[in-house]
Amino acid sequence: MEADAIAAARSAAAGQQAMPRPLLSARGVTLQYRTPHHIVTATWRVDFDVLPSDRFILLGPSGCGKSSLLKAVGGFLAPAEGRLTINGRPIVQPGPDRMMVFQEFEQLLPWKTVLGNVLFPMRATGRFRGREAMERARDMIARVGLAKFADAYPHMLSGGMKMRVAIARAMAMEPDILLMDEPFAALDALTRRRMQEELLGLWDQLRFTMLFVTHSIEEAILVGSRMLVLSPHPGQVRAELNAEAFHHGNVDQAAFGALSKRIHRLLFEDRGTPT
Numbered sequence: 001m002e003a004d005a006i007a008a009a010r011s012a013a014a015g016q017q018a019m020p021r022p023l024l025s026a027r028g029v030t031l032q033y034r035t036p037h038h039i040v041t042a043t044w045r046v047d048f049d050v051l052p053s054d055r056f057i058l059l060g061p062s063g064c065g066k067s068s069l070l071k072a073v074g075g076f077l078a079p080a081e082g083r084l085t086i087n088g089r090p091i092v093q094p095g096p097d098r099m100m101v102f103q104e105f106e107q108l109l110p111w112k113t114v115l116g117n118v119l120f121p122m123r124a125t126g127r128f129r130g131r132e133a134m135e136r137a138r139d140m141i142a143r144v145g146l147a148k149f150a151d152a153y154p155h156m157l158s159g160g161m162k163m164r165v166a167i168a169r170a171m172a173m174e175p176d177i178l179l180m181d182e183p184f185a186a187l188d189a190l191t192r193r194r195m196q197e198e199l200l201g202l203w204d205q206l207r208f209t210m211l212f213v214t215h216s217i218e219e220a221i222l223v224g225s226r227m228l229v230l231s232p233h234p235g236q237v238r239a240e241l242n243a244e245a246f247h248h249g250n251v252d253q254a255a256f257g258a259l260s261k262r263i264h265r266l267l268f269e270d271r272g273t274p275t
């Protein structure tokens with residue numbers, strides 16, 4: 001889908017209101033890996049804009065390049081073609097303005113307390129020091145509802161609490177965007193649903209911007225405010241959809257089913273792949 005078509009879809013979705021300036025922009029992003037024998041094209045000329053406070057979903061089948069797009073936004077993979085910008089500046093390397101929250105939140109350091117985990121990147125990067133770091137860390141921990149657990153260790157926490165710590169840790173760095181790569185993929189269905197609710201609850205409080213990768217249609221609709229639907233390998237934009245109507249507590253089953261069917265068709269209709 002071309003940039004103009006995306007802009008048109010977006011203005012229709014917003015009821016023709018003026019859109020805020022995008023925080024993150026992808027224009028014609030082709031991502032490739034060079035192996036000793038050939039070049040693997042992961043995505044093909046992908047366009048999207050993430051607006052402030054979006055819960056923006058990258059949705060597509062396995063191998064369509066979702067994680068590669070996240071890596072590129074993180075600054076770990078340079079586009080072979082096209083441009084990625086954050087706040088109008090090209091993304092050329094990793095930076096604390098884009099914090100990655102990993103799967104299962106297992107990046108928490110087991111030998112450090114909740115407070116120690118939140119302080120760790122602040123101090124290690126030198127972004128915040130001494131008293132300021134301590135105050136910020138305690139404030140973030142309180143904002144995610146874990147003030148009483150500041151001195152607890154990760155093994156003493158539930159999955160949902162660990163997620164809150166992981167988000168507090170990322171948010172304490174004051175990023176512009178949180179990058180989440182299938183954070184709930186390994187969980188059973190009930191736990192996954194609870195974690196999705198927890199994440200949305202936190203978003204209601206903190207209104208952070210997130211770029212969230214999933215291959216679950218249901219998760220995309222529940223968690224996302226907007227989503228980019230990508231074709232099978234190599235990932236191309238099939239559509240950009242608005243899912244704000246399904247924000248939690250507001251699920252109309254018939255509309256949910258209709259959107260889910262529409263996405264399914266978009267994902268699995270065979271339209272051929274570029275040569």
Ligand SMILES: Nc1ncnc2c1ncn2[C@@H]1O[C@H](COP(=O)(O)OP(=O)(O)OP(=O)(O)O)[C@@H](O)[C@H]1O
Nearest residue numbers: 033040042061062063064065066067068069215233
């Ligand atoms: N380091 C790499 N070297 C070579 N090819 C790679 C590398 N990483 C990914 N690829 C290829 O790039 C394509 C996109 O991979 P990517 O992991 O981004 O897809 P994905 O949509 O995130 O998949 P999944 O949902 O299975 O995680 C795949 O064909 C994959 O094999």
